[in-house]
Amino acid sequence: MGKLLLFQLVILLLIGTGWVKNLIKLSECDFESPYKAEVIRTVGILPPVGMIVGWIDIEDGVKK
Numbered sequence: 001m002g003k004l005l006l007f008q009l010v011i012l013l014l015i016g017t018g019w020v021k022n023l024i025k026l027s028e029c030d031f032e033s034p035y036k037a038e039v040i041r042t043v044g045i046l047p048p049v050g051m052i053v054g055w056i057d058i059e060d061g062v063k064k
Helices: 002-027 036-045 049-052
Strands: none
Touching: 002 036, 002 049, 036 049
16 A cells, blocks of 8 residues: 555656646747747646646757
8 A cells, every 4th residue: 555655646746747847948938939839838737738748848949
């Protein structure tokens, strides 16, 4: 039972971290053309999408 609880806690932490990473990356977007990253990050505000998209690097052609 303890291992299952630990596994669930780790999964919840990974999901939460992905969603927060998505919000941070959205705040760092430049909101200038092309808008690929901005659109994907904005859709990622929805938790099921954001928990996956937060872990993905999205390039929209702008070099930092």
